[in-house]
Amino acid sequence: MKNRIVLMTVVGMALVLISQTKAWAYMGDGDEQGNQGYMARGMRGYGFANMCQDLNITQEQQEKFKTGQQISQEKSKQVREQLKAKNKELKDELQKADFNKDKVYALSSEIKGLSGQLLDLRISDLVCLRETLSPEQFNRLQQKKQQFQEKRQQFQQKNRKSKQGQWQNNKGEKNSYRQWPRHMYENQEKQE
16 A cells, blocks of 8 residues: 555656656747747737738848848857857856966957957848838838837836836835845844
8 A cells, every 4th residue: 555655656746747847848048039039928920921011022122131131140140159159168267266367358359259240240131121121111110110119118117017016015115035035034033
């Protein structure tokens, strides 16, 4: 009887662990497009196809922009990987007990150069978009961008207001997760 209970407990725990690992497997780490990546939950319903339809972009314009964007994405992915490696190398060098100051400055310069390359790629994307769109299409895109920013700002203000009320105590002081235990201990000391 005891063996059966132990066996059922072990099987139950194994099932719980297996189900949790599957849940974690679906989450991205933020470096790739998809779940939790790039913009996480943002920009739903406003993709490239919807933009093309709203701006009346021709097939030729779509192809020109897509090819330019694909080339830029490949280059930026390579640069981001290099940047990530250099940042790790810099972090490792700074954590050493006997770090090399010259190497730190050299890595810092390389990181600045890679960041500049990413900015250049972003600018080239914007230039490609600007060259591809007609003036009317570009103006319409600017209007859409303005509308999106206003909606996002309204959402953020609404979200901020709801969160502010949740974390204020009766004195009007804002509490955070780190402050809460300290207040608990102070109250216990006063009671004793």
